[in-house]
Amino acid sequence: MQVGNARYLKPGDVPDTIAVFPLTGALLLPTGQLPLNIFEPRYLAMFDAAIAGNRLIGMVQPALGEVEGRHNDGHLSAVGCIGRITSFAETGDGRYIVSLTGVCRFRLLDEKETHQPFRTFRIAPFISDLSARNEEDAVDRVALLAAFKAYLEANKLEADWESVERASNMTLVNSLAMMSPFGPAEKQALLEAPDLKTRAETLIAITEIVLARVFGDSDTILQ
Helix, strand or coil: CEECCEECCCHHHCCCEEEEEECCCCCCCECCEEEEEECCHHHHHHHHHHHHCCCEEEEECECCCCCCCCCCCCCECCEEEEEEEEEEEECCCCCEEEEEEEEEEEEEEEEECCCCCCCEEEEEECHHHHHHHHHHHHCCHHHHHHHHHHHHHHCCCCCCHHHHHHCCHHHHHHHHHHHCCCCHHHHHHHHHCCCHHHHHHHHHHHHHHHHHHHHCCHHHHHC
């Protein structure tokens, strides 16, 4: 997998220890891009360290049900995603505006003690994510686009359909999952889906549930 100027192809290309950035509702997936506005001192220090090193950050949600505001030192969800800093800018008022591009998912193992103000964990990367393009043919693109179109129409939204049609199945599934306005539990389910096909099916199912809950019979909307 090519991410920015770096290639991640085998287990040795990704770290087994990484600094983690806990953020509720944030979903990063392989090949996806996540913009961030960094202003807390501990996370400014984290990004300084990453830029001086391998440019990699571990994005993870606080554990579901964790008290808001306690995720800086509380329990975290078991699965997150490694992101490479592919865009970085200073604002002049003490903030960083950055963009992370997803590399591969990981499972948290155990926390390491450091003298840094941010948290660092030993991780087990999902190496299969580095070659996940082999899974693209298994995605039901027609069903995915039907659910996406139904959601847009129900919410009176529009999309750049030329860009959508050009997107690969991996880009389409992961981008739609990241852009989806669903809650932390749904975002975590999308992240933890074992493969691209299951993630697409999960995204369709969640969309149908939301449409049925808000607008009535989802089968009618999807026709």
